Amino acid sequence: MNEAKGTLYIVPTPLGNLGDISQRALNVLADVSLICAEDTRHTGQLLHHFSIRTPSQSLHDHNEKQKAAFILGKLEAGSDIALVSDAGTPLISDPGYTLVSLCRAAGIKVVPLPGPCAAIAALSASGLPTDRFAFEGFLPAKQSARLTQLEALSDEPRTLVFYEAPRRILDTLADMETVFGPERQVVLAKELTKTFETIHGAPVAELQAWLNEDSNRQKGEMVLMVAPAPKQEELPKAAVKLFLALAEELPRKKAASLVAEAFELKKNALYNLGLEG
Incomplete structure (x- = not known):
């Protein structure tokens, strides 16, 4: 790896209680050149609370594809950058997938910090x-x-x-x-x-x-x-045999529906038959 390249840090932020942020997260946010935030106004409140003056720019669902290449360029030029979302761990139902994928493909080091996740x-x-x-x-x-x-x-x-x-x-x-x-x-x-x-x-x-x-x-x-689904009772052999035969001629969903109706079974149990492996 080219040592001149920067590092992308994935930094979880508190769900609500600011006391949940780690000292390591605070250190990273203070030390990087730039913070990519889902909402800069929201993240700005967090940074202000901890007297962190690192500049930030937005990276959200609507602009990530356009901005990812620009951010990648800054990383390749040697800048360390932090990625945060509004709350919790970035990428977990939050933006960041496109950027992290590009970084991994380009040989940029990606460092995840542990922290809050709802x-x-x-x-x-x-x-x-x-x-x-x-x-x-x-x-x-x-x-x-x-x-x-x-x-x-x-x-x-x-x-x-x-x-x-x-x-x-x-x-x-x-x-x-x-x-x-x-x-x-x-x-x-x-x-x-x-x-x-x-x-x-x-x-x-x-x-x-x-x-x-x-x-x-x-x-x-x-x-x-x-809660997990209750364990299914073993399917009648006649139902399994009929479903497998029909599935050779019909779409699995249709075959499962017909057999489920005939045998008073749940169609999903039939549809998933054999798919687990």
Whole structure:
């Protein structure tokens, strides 16, 4: 690696409580030549609080592709640069993927700092299985696409972790009840590390009722965690045989739907048959 090249530092920032920033993160932010921030005004408040005067410029979803090459050029010229998002760890449902990919391809050293991440913090306190989990980020905003994605995850044996916007929380939970059933356990964590931090778990139907009792419960940054799907009973051999035969002539989804209806089974269990390997 060319030692004259700079380093890109991935710097997590607090979710809300400024005491959660690490001393190493503060040192990096003070020492680099430039800070790339999702929102320079938001990050400016953090920098001002800690008396850090490093210049910053915006890098967000709408300008990353245009700015990444310019930032890469500064790194190749020897500048050290920090990448931050508004809160938590950059790239985790936040901008930065394009820039980091370009840096890796160009031989620029990328150094990740450990630190706050809403998904991990929420999961650790959820009471749901943590040995295996799947982070799914934000679900689609449109209901049809959201239902399709949830349907694809309905038999997932790992804990599911989502981010969700307050304006869509009730719609998303209603769709989860439709796909997962009213008894699936869901844990909502919101406003983590902040004054009104709340972690509340209940069957998805009850969680909706709890949110509807008080509109204030529907506000804030949210993480939704869904318990793993119950283990499926072994599929009848006749159903498996019929599905495999139909799948040779029909799309898998159609074959699964027909056999599921005939045998009163969940179509996902059939559709996923043989796909795991």
